[in-house]
Amino acid sequence: MKLTDSAIRAAKPKEKQYKLTDGNGLTLLIYPDGSKHWRYRYLFNEKESMLSLGKYPETTLAQARSIHDGYKAILKQGINPSTHRKEEKRKAIVSVENSFEAVARAWWMHWKHAKTERHVAYTLRRMEADIFPFIGAKPVNTLTAMHFIELVYKVQSRGALDIAKRVLTMCGQVMCYAVQHGLSERNPAADIKPADILKKRKKVNHKRIPESELPDLLQKINQYDGQPLTRLALQLMTLTFIRTSELIGGRWEEISFDNAEWRIPPERMKMRSQYIVPLSDQAITVLREIKALNSDPVLLFPNERRNGKTMSNNTIIYALYRIGYKGRMTGHGFRGLASTVLHEKNFDHKWIELQLAHAERDEVSAAYNHALYLEQRRKMMQWWGEYIEMKGI
Numbered sequence: 001m002k003l004t005d006s007a008i009r010a011a012k013p014k015e016k017q018y019k020l021t022d023g024n025g026l027t028l029l030i031y032p033d034g035s036k037h038w039r040y041r042y043l044f045n046e047k048e049s050m051l052s053l054g055k056y057p058e059t060t061l062a063q064a065r066s067i068h069d070g071y072k073a074i075l076k077q078g079i080n081p082s083t084h085r086k087e088e089k090r091k092a093i094v095s096v097e098n099s100f101e102a103v104a105r106a107w108w109m110h111w112k113h114a115k116t117e118r119h120v121a122y123t124l125r126r127m128e129a130d131i132f133p134f135i136g137a138k139p140v141n142t143l144t145a146m147h148f149i150e151l152v153y154k155v156q157s158r159g160a161l162d163i164a165k166r167v168l169t170m171c172g173q174v175m176c177y178a179v180q181h182g183l184s185e186r187n188p189a190a191d192i193k194p195a196d197i198l199k200k201r202k203k204v205n206h207k208r209i210p211e212s213e214l215p216d217l218l219q220k221i222n223q224y225d226g227q228p229l230t231r232l233a234l235q236l237m238t239l240t241f242i243r244t245s246e247l248i249g250g251r252w253e254e255i256s257f258d259n260a261e262w263r264i265p266p267e268r269m270k271m272r273s274q275y276i277v278p279l280s281d282q283a284i285t286v287l288r289e290i291k292a293l294n295s296d297p298v299l300l301f302p303n304e305r306r307n308g309k310t311m312s313n314n315t316i317i318y319a320l321y322r323i324g325y326k327g328r329m330t331g332h333g334f335r336g337l338a339s340t341v342l343h344e345k346n347f348d349h350k351w352i353e354l355q356l357a358h359a360e361r362d363e364v365s366a367a368y369n370h371a372l373y374l375e376q377r378r379k380m381m382q383w384w385g386e387y388i389e390m391k392g393i
Contacts, residue, residue: 003028005061008036026068028056038064040071044080051081098183100143100174101136107177116267123170130155130167140178145188149197156198165194208333209325211341218392220323229311230319232290233301237316237331239283239385241338241356244317244331246275248310250300252291260284260378275357276371278378280385338384347380348373355380 003022011020013034020028025041038053053059053067071081104127112120134154135147148171155164172189179187209217218238224231237247246264254263262277269275279287287300296302303309316331335356342352351373 003061008056008061011036022061022065022068024068024072026053026064028064038067040068040081042071042075042081044075044082049080049082051085098139098141098178099137100140101132103140103178103181103183104131104136104170104174106181107174110177111173118267126163126166127170130163131171140175141184143175143184143188145191148189148192152192152197161199164198168192168194168198207328207330208336209329211337214337215392217323217325217329218388220325222392224319224323226319226322227304228293229290229301230315232286232293233311233316234319236283236286236290237334238388239280239286240277240381241335241384242275242277243335243357244313247331248301248313248315251298252300253298255279255287255300257284257287269357276374276377277355278374278381280382282385282389283381341387342380342384345383347383348376351376351380 003020008020008028011028011030013030013032015032017029017031019039020030022028027039027041029037029039031037036056038056038059040051040053042049042051051071053064056064059067071084074081074084108120108124108127112123115123131151134151135143138147148168151171152164152168155167168189172187172192175184175187175189178184221231221234221238224234233247237244240247240262242264246268249268250262250264254265255261256263260279260281262279264275264277266274290300294300294302296306299310301311301315303311320326320329320331339352339356343349354372355377
């Protein structure tokens with residue numbers, strides 16, 4: 001006689017366990033503690049075996065029958081249901097272990113050494129926000145190029161073009177790791193060219209004055225009536241044309257007056273490799289003025305509150321606004337202006353690009369490029385210092 005839910009609920013525990021039968025090997029064991037467990041008893045190769053199908057009422061009568069029917073069908077195919085279930089569990093474990101998220105985290109642990117703490121944290125946050133929610137649970141060996149293309153489109157759709165490109169790069173690195181560790185036959189992300197799927201970003205031209213207006217700008221910088229340290233920061237930026245963040249984050253330990261060099265460490269650089277700035281005589285003079293004015297033993301340009309922080313990123317741009325160059329000149333504009341003038345004066349393009357820290361570098365060559373053409377760049381930077389001095393600094 002088939003079981004019913006009411007009969008199951010009415011079944012009371014006894015001193016010894018007993019069973020209720022639903023037919024075809026499906027039974028419900030009632031234990032002395034009152035718990036009720038589904039079992040499937042069957043014969044395979046003339047030996048009796050038993051499978052647990054769950055606990056009542058978490059597994060209902062209807063669910064138990066459905067699971068039971070599935071295992072009966074497997075048994076009819078000549079497959080041992082117990083062996084089949086073990087294999088399915090193994091596949092599930094392998095699937096979780098080889099999921100994109102699991103492999104990505106393993107790659108991240110391997111990759112993060114020798115990277116800055118900030119970059120390492122950012123990369124993990126990016127994966128957790130933009131990758132794992134969409135393909136994190138999928139086994140790496142099931143992913144196709146279309147999975148990654150759709151992922152990139154999701155990020156691009158919110159206008160985050162740079163992040164979309166980084167996401168694709170991260171996915172490619174994870175899949176390369178998967179291939180190298182035998183978790184996937186190939187790296188489908190490698191088939192995707194960013195230019196084929198990503199929109200082109202409109203080129204941003206940082207505002208800058210023409211060379212003809214440089215003397216007037218230099219004169220106004222000299223006459224700047226705000227904080228003296230801000231005026232000196234503008235003068236040093238003019239002479240070194242480094243990025244604003246690199247300038248205001250400067251530390252005295254990076255400056256060598258004896259060698260006339262400013263060596264900015266990799267963790268402060270956009271390209272993540274050491275950056276050597278040869279210092280002209282004019283730049284050294286400005287640095288000595290900063291030293292005399294600034295009592296901070298660590299920072300070149302400390303915050304006015306002397307709270308261990310540097311001056312704000314906005315200090316330079318607001319100072320340029322104050323002297324009348326809003327919409328006409330930016331901190332980045334000094335870099336573009338220097339590049340234009342130096343190219344017009346026939347300095348080698350490679351020297352200029354290296355001094356601007358524009359050169360493309362891989363991790364191997366980065367260790368050497370920071371000192372490439374250093375003597376030639378020293379002469380170029382001295383010429384630039386004299387040029388600026390002549391123009392009015």
